Amino acid sequence: MVEIRPFRSIHYNEEKIGSMDKVITQPYDKIPPELQKKYYDMSEYNFCRLILPIEEDRYDVASRRLGKWLTENVLETDQEQGIYIYFQEFEVLGKKHIRKGFVSAVKLYPFEDGVVLPHEQTHKGPKIDRLNMLRATQVNLEPGFMLYSDPEHTIISIFDEVSGSDPDFEAVDGYGVRSRVWRITAPSSIEKIRKVLQDQQVVIADGHHRYETAVSHRDDMRAKMDWTEDSAFNYRMTYMVPVEDPGLIVLPGHRLLLSHEFTREHLDSLGEFFDISGVDDVEGFLSSNKEIISFVVYDGNGYTGLRLRDKHSIDEFFPKDYSEDYKGLDVVILRDVIFNGIMKTGPLDIDETIAYERWTKDAVARVDEGDATVAFLVNATKPDQVLRTAKNGERMPEKSTDFYPKVNSGFLIMNIGPEERIP
Helix, strand or coil, rough: CCCCEEEEEEECHHHHHHHHHCEEEEEECCCCCHHHHHHHHCCCCCCCCHHCCCCCCHHHEEEEEEHHHEEEECCCCCCCCEEEEEEEEECCCEEEEEEEEEEEECCCHHHHHHHHCCEEEECCCHHHHHHHHHHHCCCCCEEEEECCCCCCCHHHHHHHHCCCCCCCCCEEECCCCCCEEEECCCCCHHHHHHHHHHCCCCEECHHHHHHHHHHHHHHHHHCCCCCCCEEEEEHHHHHEEEEECCCEEEEEEEECCCCCCHHHHHHHCCCCEEEEEECHHHHHHHHHHCCCCEEECCCCCEEEEECCCCCHHHHHCCCCCCCHHCCCHHHHHHHHHHHHHHHHCCCCCCCCCCCEEHHHHHHHHHHHHHCCHHHHCCCCCCHHHHHHHHHHCCCCCCCCEEECCCCCCCCEEECCCCCCEEE
């Protein structure tokens, strides 16, 4: 069902910029002001100067700067279309991982077509910002991130074949994540990849706002000009990772309530559904109970473990239209049973009544410092749960997934200007 194509990437000319380490960045929405300044200081060609200019009128600045860098050959364009194998090597809690995927042009489909599926809700503000940037630059500056299934390891075997050669691009970011990129142009390899995807639904892992923005831009362009299916604006540059990849790591999104108190009465009510115990080792408790719905509560006075006894005992808290998959999500049970059902919190607004942290120590510190009243520490959502939930047509609560690490920006750009074609 989903269509992918190779494309002619725009990328840095390393003879002009020196080390790629100095120009790659985190995605635009993960660059706070202090990191933005640091990136600017690292290089006059740092990619932050395109995706998040510090200057006023940043859309016009990004467009003019992109044109200047192309003219000066700081950026160059491949003459041949390709698909780009992309590995990221990283470490989490002392364990090393390699996430393996590829970057291609993916045809844009509105969500209602049921081909590209969302897994979480989006907000209006970020969409307006990225649409303005897309209109100004007429390029995909950053890839989206999607999940697909490769049960026969057909594409994974191509990864293994390519990875024995020297990469076309390589860099280490400020978090110690090593990225390697290989361009493949062999028609046989590209066709193998296309065939694995052609009958699939795929799920957005990260970049919902940018995907919806790309669909809006496509519709705008179609209304303005004659177009064909080969017009580049019908596609979006996308990083694709199989759910079978052992390096596909999802970190937890620990929940912190900023004003609601967690009381003894709440704990007693939870005892009707959960086994309750003291906890000395938070990570150990969650890890050993990851196949059971479990949480650790921290209120500044100690850690309390919760283990759900019977998943059917909490059905009363759920609307009738929830699927069994959805009712089995830790984050849904936390929201609907504990927050709404037991604590009666009502809707929670990010950074006003609820906050999120990926690391246990940071969540605990916020409670200790009085920034939050209580932390609910959770296990991470599994990649296959994301895939199943999306295919059921359901969307997870916000911050249900934290795919780690973020995809670095700065390796590849895709031209989607009116004249560009992807045959």
